[in-house]
Amino acid sequence: MKKFSYVEIALGASLIFMLLGIIYSWSQSSKLEESRKEFQNVESEIIQTVNYKKSWEIKGIDKKIKRLKNMLPSHVTNEYKINRKKAYIKLSQVDVKAINKFLVKLSSMPVQFITLEVDEVGDKYNMECRCKW
16 A cells, blocks of 8 residues: 655645635636626616606696596596696596597506596496596
8 A cells, every 4th residue: 555645645635725716716706796697687776766766756747637638528527636746537428439548648657546447337438547646
């Protein structure tokens, strides 16, 4: 049986430490890459949130909602109230095209629907909507 010299033992130990160092370095670089990707995702979410906030702070939303009343026939509007940053709209006996056009325009604005109820009465519709911005 051959005895190992101190030089061979030192070389073997240094080889083992070198391999461990390479494995550690590789694992740390993959963790760094993962944290970079996570940081980029968080950064894009923050930018998106800031853009949403800017669009929701648009002045004059109430005026735009008041202008929507003009696209409806006067006999279908039961209530159309706008107080501060809330709106209550109640329509009755509206045809399909008018209610669809109205809802598409309203939903394209930066408003949050609190309630939206649309009931069918024959070939006409009744709608009750509460929204805020």
